[in-house]
Amino acid sequence: MKMVIAIIRHERLQEVQDVLDECGVSGVTVTEVKGCGAQRGYTEKYRGAAVHISLRPRLKIEAVMRSEIVPTVVDKMAEAARTGExxxxKIFVIGVEDAVRIRTGEHGPETVQHAERAMWGH
Ligand SMILES: Nc1ncnc2c1ncn2[C@@H]1O[C@H](COP(=O)(O)OP(=O)(O)OP(=O)(O)O)[C@@H](O)[C@H]1O
Ligand SMILES: [Mg+2]
Structure with missing residues (x-):
């Protein structure tokens, strides 16, 4: 299994969730974060003075899934999150040793996939 971590714009959440759903990923964790990339922020005028705004709000999407589907999911997520600006x-992929469904005690990849679309957010 792998965890796909994507830092995306708020307005792309639904499209990214749709990709996870259609690829059979059973769940997602979404966190409000702040960060910066290569541009390291920008300068804005506030009451006449230049103020450096270094961190922009973004959403962090964390989804654990079967390794086999990762390349497809990552490509589709990137497409769904892209505005071109x-x-x-960014999307990061990290290894995951195990997953447990607490209610049943089941372990492994079956706990992170679903057979039917859930239509999250619709
Ligand atoms: N190396 C990194 N490690 C962790 N988080 C990152 C990294 N790079 C980017 N991020 C996160 O992704 C968000 C968006 O990054 P961003 O898209 O600006 O990356 P970039 O490399 O500057 O690409 P671009 O040139 O298209 O802007 C950042 O606000 C930050 O939260
Ligand atoms: Mg940037």
């Missing part, structure tokens, strides 16, 4: 975000 700087600041569209």
């Amino acid at each position: 700087v600041g569209d975000g």
Whole structure:
């Protein structure tokens, strides 16, 4: 299994969730974060003075899934999150040793996939 971590714009959440859902990923964790990328922020005028705004709000999407589907999911997530402007975000992939469904005690990849679309957010 792998965890796909994507930093995206707020307005792309639904499209990214739709990708996870259609690929059979059973869940997602979404966190409000702040960060900066290569541009390291920008300068804005506030009451006549230049103020450096270094961190922009973004959403962090964390989804654990079967390793086999990762390349497809990552490509589709990138497509769903892309506006073409700087600041569209990043996607990271990390290894996951195990997953447990607490209610049943089941372990492994079956706990992170679903057979039917859930239509999250619709
Ligand atoms: N190396 C990194 N490690 C952790 N988070 C990162 C990294 N790079 C970017 N991020 C996160 O992704 C968000 C968006 O990054 P951003 O899209 O600006 O990356 P970029 O490399 O500057 O690409 P672009 O040139 O398209 O803007 C940042 O606000 C930050 O939260
Ligand atoms: Mg940037």
